[in-house]
Amino acid sequence: MVTVSDDATVVENDLSSGRLTCPDCGSGLARWGWARTRPIREGTPDRTRHHRPRRARCTGCGVTHVLLSVVLAARRADGAAVIAAAVEANTTRRWGHRRIAAWLGRxxxxxxxxxxxxxxxxxxIAAAFLGWTARDAPDAAAVWPAPAAGQAARALQAVSAYAAGIGDRFAVGAVTWVRAGITATAGRLFTASWWAEPFQHESALPAGEVGAGACD
Ligand SMILES: [Zn+2]
Incomplete structure (x- = not known):
């Protein structure tokens, strides 16, 4: 999977200009049809939007990739922003899952x-994003979080620090933590099975996607 803009026109232009590259080998990606349509519950209360992700094929190694919009979380039927709101309410406001469910209408x-x-x-998540902050932020010390109480709070802080760091780096202003997190993980920020895999998690530097519509 490759994370791309939520704007289909931007994606088509990026494909035409060869701006999207293969995460495996770095060659350009070319159009290769479409992935199946996914109904995604977005907003509060939910309104369903149908996403039909582009599929692209690498002009170098021939591998095909699904181009997942930055507003989507892999393997989830709800939009990434909705899941992020739940995580934030639980972590920073200490709301339980029933209260959050009633609030979000889920x-x-x-x-x-x-x-x-x-x-x-x-x-x-905390370890990975602190590592990426140290690597990618122009002044990591300026965005480095003070240690919070609790693992989930530390994870949220680390993703937020990373978002602030790349916002500085690309001079795009405020970047939401969920946008930065989804982009860095190719949509798998909320996929526990991916984080549980015993490999070194890599993140691409997400210049394009973070820069486009950073403040939604
Ligand atoms: Zn390739």
Missing amino acids: PASTVRGWLRAFAASASV
Whole structure:
């Protein structure tokens, strides 16, 4: 998967100009049809929007990639911003999953699943994003978080520090933590099974996607 702009016109232009590159080998990506349509519940209360991701094929190694919009979280039927709102309410306001579910208009079991997934990955997320902040932020000390209480809070802080760091780097102003997090993980920020895999997690420097519409 490759994370791309939520604006289809931008994606088509990027494909035409060869600006999108293969995460495996760095060659240009070319159009290769479409992935299946996914209904995604966005907003509060939910309104369903149908996303039909572009599929692209690498002109170098021939591997095909699904181009996932930055507003989507891999393997989730709800938009990334909705899941982020739940994680934030739980972490910073200490709301439980039932209260969040009522607030967002989602089933309590769904919200509980998001919170558990984030909690299960929290220590890995914190370590990964602090590492990427140190690597990518022009002045990492300026955005480095003071240690918070609790793993989930530290993870949220680390992603937020990374978002602030790349906002500085690309001079695009405020970047939401969920946009930065989704872009850096190719959509898998909220996918516990991905974080649990025993490999070194890599992040591409997400210049384009963070720069485009950074403040939504
Ligand atoms: Zn390739």
